[in-house]
Amino acid sequence: MSRKKGQEKIFEIKWKTDLPYRYSIGKLAVKFFEELKKNKKIYGSKCPKCGKVNFPPRAVCADCFVEMTLSDMVELPPKGTLEGFTVVNYPFVDPQTGGMRPFPYGYALLKLDGADTYTMHFVNETDYTKLKVGQRVEAVFKEEREGNMGDIPYFKVIKEEE
Amino acid sequence: MDHFEGINFSEMWCGIESAPGYLKPVVKVATGGTTGSSLAICGYYNVASGIYKNILVIGWEKLNEGGATTGIITAFDPVWERPSLAGALGPLALMAGMYSAKYGITPEQAAKVTVKNRSNAANNPFAHLQMPNITIDYVMSSQMISYPLRLHDVCPQSEGACAIIYANEEETKKITDNPAWVKSVATSHYYTFGTDDKMYDLPTATMASKKVYKKAGIKDPIRDLDVAEIYEPTSWSELAWTEALGFAEPGQGGKLLDEGITQMSGELPVNPSGGVLSTNPIGATALVRVAEAAIQVMGRGEKRQIPDVETALAMGFGGSLWTELLILGKEKLR
Ligand SMILES: [Zn+2]
Numbered sequence: 173m174s175r176k177k178g179q180e181k182i183f184e185i186k187w188k189t190d191l192p193y194r195y196s197i198g199k200l201a202v203k204f205f206e207e208l209k210k211n212k213k214i215y216g217s218k219c220p221k222c223g224k225v226n227f228p229p230r231a232v233c234a235d236c237f238v239e240m241t242l243s244d245m246v247e248l249p250p251k252g253t254l255e256g257f258t259v260v261n262y263p264f265v266d267p268q269t270g271g272m273r274p275f276p277y278g279y280a281l282l283k284l285d286g287a288d289t290y291t292m293h294f295v296n297e298t299d300y301t302k303l304k305v306g307q308r309v310e311a312v313f314k315e316e317r318e319g320n321m322g323d324i325p326y327f328k329v330i331k332e333e334e
Numbered sequence: 335m336d337h338f339e340g341i342n343f344s345e346m347w348c349g350i351e352s353a354p355g356y357l358k359p360v361v362k363v364a365t366g367g368t369t370g371s372s373l374a375i376c377g378y379y380n381v382a383s384g385i386y387k388n389i390l391v392i393g394w395e396k397l398n399e400g401g402a403t404t405g406i407i408t409a410f411d412p413v414w415e416r417p418s419l420a421g422a423l424g425p426l427a428l429m430a431g432m433y434s435a436k437y438g439i440t441p442e443q444a445a446k447v448t449v450k451n452r453s454n455a456a457n458n459p460f461a462h463l464q465m466p467n468i469t470i471d472y473v474m475s476s477q478m479i480s481y482p483l484r485l486h487d488v489c490p491q492s493e494g495a496c497a498i499i500y501a502n503e504e505e506t507k508k509i510t511d512n513p514a515w516v517k518s519v520a521t522s523h524y525y526t527f528g529t530d531d532k533m534y535d536l537p538t539a540t541m542a543s544k545k546v547y548k549k550a551g552i553k554d555p556i557r558d559l560d561v562a563e564i565y566e567p568t569s570w571s572e573l574a575w576t577e578a579l580g581f582a583e584p585g586q587g588g589k590l591l592d593e594g595i596t597q598m599s600g601e602l603p604v605n606p607s608g609g610v611l612s613t614n615p616i617g618a619t620a621l622v623r624v625a626e627a628a629i630q631v632m633g634r635g636e637k638r639q640i641p642d643v644e645t646a647l648a649m650g651f652g653g654s655l656w657t658e659l660l661i662l663g664k665e666k667l668r
Contacts, residue, residue, distance in 0.1 A: 262420075281532070
């Protein structure tokens, strides 16, 4: 909360509290995180009716409302294309931590090779003049993985031979 | 909104007694950015259904007391989206960049939206940022806050409230001989994950606009609408979403502005009030669009009045990338 010049000092009480939630991510996401943790692999889900490949994996096709099961999961390469990007350069409280989200950071909309849907993630570039729509990117994996999205801390921009 | 100020029972904080809602039925509606348009549509349903004769609809926000960006992040998927999501501006910046890359829309064209809207705001005594002398250079030299969005490409955080009275045909006669009539309303939803939608082609705006135009008998929005109050959280959004609403072909939003069509003196002025780029008390913002559309239809816009408004469009846009639209008119729909 900001206080404007000349405003008198307000009485403030600060406290921190834990707000634990249980959130069911579903069978497909469980497999995704198991494969990510154990084998450094990325899995999406493929609609058995229309063939649309979803990454992140989802349990129901948004187009045909058909349910996907574990047998509809397909491995995807860790490489993809930058469809959109920005460099976030403003302060805000991160509800994940209760503290400030570190900035600036590269933020991207990307599409893995073989996927038909987009995903948002970090990209390790904070100079926007070095980013371009259509650039190739690759997932960077942590060596000690825990089975959460932090196992892929960011995507890095790569150069590829044509 | 409870979510942004981090409080429960926000309707109590806004003062039900002063509203005056003491001992009267109160319904709270909160749908993120669309809160105001959801309120407007619920108000219409409550009266049009015959349940109530007269109701007061209020939208408000005190952003100084909370963190909208933080609140918005909690509305998104905790596993796939929250870690990198930076509230509304991050995705709006992605959208602006993709829109620019796809159609060659330039930062100058986006800056012209801010110049148009904030100079319009100078004619609106209720607007937060009134900048009669704003220039394209001023917008384009402001701080880059999330490429390609600069500080003045983006709406402010405002404190404010807006109220609209809805009344049935009989009650209306007792209040005014010059009401604005609701001709049609529509709500459209689309996505599961935020990334299902690249936002510059906002599919929900296209879906909702087709519905409201059909119900209100609008065939060509540029010709058949006299004014539009649209929800533009960024300058780039106004260009892109005038396309999604059918005012221009895809990629032609910049041309629409360059040709002066959306200016005050143009064929379809967009945001004579100054729009969201000038005033953004989130829970009230979309209701302000509806109120401003009504003000135009009733001819009460004073310095921001567009001459001879018969039909006006109001738009709400919200966090789950949904769109709500209302068409108001001087004539009742028969
Ligand atoms: Zn399908």
